[in-house]
Amino acid sequence: MKNLKLVAIVFALVFATSCKKKKKEEVTETEVEEIVTEKSTEKKLTISLSPKSDSKVEGSVTFKEKDGIVSMTAKMTGLSEGEHAIHIHEKADCSSADGTSTGGHWNPTNQPHGKWKAETGYHKGDIGNFKVAADGEGIVTLTTDEWCIGCGDDTKDIIGKAIIVHQGTDDYTSQPSGAAGSRISCGGIIE
Structure with a gap:
């Protein structure tokens, strides 16, 4: 028992x-x-920037998306002191020596070229100008709900586009690209 x-x-x-x-x-x-x-719900993509037009400008651009908001941080070296323009262009093709293989500014909504968020219109790729000190380093940041990473929306998706850094400044009025000068660095936005 x-x-x-x-x-x-x-x-x-x-x-x-x-x-x-x-x-x-x-x-x-x-x-x-x-x-x-x-x-x-979080996405992150980092691309490299390579010199174009006989420049020495290189760097990286990081895109992060969370809850429908994309933030971009571009860090570059080898720039001349002063102001430069940076844009998103139509094609992720940096194969040409002068960067023209990327096409024009990314403009999926057929707006006139202008300053980012201008009431008169702007391209989705019109990021704008940034200042560079004597050390040749530049940093650009932007946060927006007008872009997405791989969402498939032709009016928002940055995949398949390119980042272009220009020698000069964007005047925000000349059509179709702001007369920003030669393309001195390029990076394809590819997953």
């Missing part, structure tokens, strides 16, 4: 312990799914 009671107690302990473990595993799996789902 004592042996039967002992077997019953051992069986009850094993059963209770296995139920607790199973319950903990189920909670852990749910937590992991929530984390994975949350991270799937």
Whole structure:
């Protein structure tokens, strides 16, 4: 009889312990799914910029998208002191020595060229001008809901486009490109 009671107690302990473990595993799996789902809304893409038109301008551009907002940070070296323009162009083709293989400014909504967010219109690729100090380093940042990374919307998707850095400044009025001068650095926006 004592042996039967002992077997019953051992069986009850094993059963209770296995139920607790199973319950903990189920909670852990749910937590992991929530984390994975949350991270799937974030995208990050970094591209390299290469010299064009016999310049020494190189660098990188990082795009991050979260909750429908894209932030861009471009970091460049080898620039001459002063102001330069930076734009998104139509094609991720940096094969030509002068960067013209990228086509014109990315303008999927057929607007006139202008300053970013101008009431008179602007291209989705009209990022604008930035200042460079004597050290030749430049940094540009922009945050917008007008771009996306790989969403498939022809009016927002930056994949398949290119970043172009220009020798001169964008005057924001000359059509169709702001008379920003030669293309001195290029990077295809490719996943």
